[in-house]
Amino acid sequence: MILDKLQNASRYYGLHPLFEKAFNFLQSFDLETINTGKHTLQGDDLFAIVSDGTGVPQDQTRMEAHKKYIDIQYIISGVDRMGWQDLSLCAAPSEPYTDERDVAFFPDKPTSWVDVPAGFYTIFFPEDVHAPLGSPTPHRKVVIKIATTLG
Numbered sequence: 647m648i649l650d651k652l653q654n655a656s657r658y659y660g661l662h663p664l665f666e667k668a669f670n671f672l673q674s675f676d677l678e679t680i681n682t683g684k685h686t687l688q689g690d691d692l693f694a695i696v697s698d699g700t701g702v703p704q705d706q707t708r709m710e711a712h713k714k715y716i717d718i719q720y721i722i723s724g725v726d727r728m729g730w731q732d733l734s735l736c737a738a739p740s741e742p743y744t745d746e747r748d749v750a751f752f753p754d755k756p757t758s759w760v761d762v763p764a765g766f767y768t769i770f771f772p773e774d775v776h777a778p779l780g781s782p783t784p785h786r787k788v789v790i791k792i793a794t795t796l797g
Contacts, residue, residue: 647730647776648769649760652720658769664692668718668790672767677722677788691793698786701726701779704759709736709752711775713743715791719778720767724785728768729756729777736775 655669671687685694736752743750756777770776
């Protein structure tokens with residue numbers, strides 16, 4: 647897991663061939679007014695999902711992990727409390743992985759919590775089991791999905 651502010655995005659370009667394009671999307675659009683929903687940036691290899699919502703109490707979050715996609719979760723407004731735990735420390739999934747949805751859910755509770763404010767982002771790799779939306783406050787965010795294997 648990586649937590650940083652958008653101004654430092656260039657530090658991470660070398661981690662994946664599409665990171666620069668993903669961060670350019672975040673820096674090139676007025677994210678306060680962009681339409682909610684899915685924005686295709688490079689087919690199934692790179693897309694963004696913009697959402698407005700309200701989280702849930704921390705104890706009601708669900709731990710999730712992905713195999714096909716890396717998440718960059720950028721907070722546009724509000725704060726998103728996110729939990730984290732390494733996959734190697736997790737129990738067996740409570741809802742097994744489905745390829746169609748690219749998600750498995752785990753019964754574990756996070757070992758760490760962080761409040762991610764507007765202008766900051768997290769990067770979750772496949773080994774990063776995470777629990778987003780862990781505070782019952784309004785927020786606007788964009789989740790960029792980056793394929794682990796380019797098609």
